[in-house]
Amino acid sequence: PYSHEALMAKVAAQLTDSRYQHCLRVEQTARKLAAANGVDVELAGIAGLLHDYAKQRDDATFIELIKSRGMAPDLVAYGNGVWHGYVGAELIKDELHIYNEAILNAVRLHTVGAPYMTKLDQIIFMADFIEPARDFPGVDEARKATAESLAAGVRFQIQHTLAYLIQKGAPVYPQTLATYNAWVGGVA
């Protein structure tokens, strides 16, 4: 297995400096949320560091993986925003030799969430949204909700994201909607 330093170098090599710095901030934020919520701090840190590992790969790379790994064909229509987590986890396995499903699932779900999320999943989902450089209307409210409980943070984020996608006229991935229905709409 790669050391933490080696993983940092692997991530840095795949990303622009600003995106890499975001990954480091998500790592630190995830470590804090893990400590506050009784989750393994090292595991959360690694998942945070790796969450956007595949963000800057070509569309063609993702489309090829969706096909060759037999992933849901409807993924092809949704673009990098949805692919880099779901499909990016395959590149983390292939290139970093990380097979820990807790880490991989947290990466897979970090953008669209899921009706059921482990605490680690919730931590990476929230750390990405509230890391210190995030600056959007509502981010302070998101930080406050997350400090009260991970679940309150998840509810806040998925409501915000769905509203954002709809006001942009962007396609909503069905799992994004399922996450909203489960966490906000009360539909399990």
Ligand code: DGI
């Ligand atoms: O990778 P980051 O920029 O740090 O953040 P992210 O992974 O949370 O989000 C990446 C993008 O994905 C963001 O602009 C919102 C978008 N997104 C989230 N859910 C959906 C989505 N895009 C589409 N088209 N459909 C979704 O359901």
Ligand code: FE
């Ligand atoms: Fe991301």
Ligand code: FE
């Ligand atoms: Fe996010």
Ligand code: FE
């Ligand atoms: Fe991110």
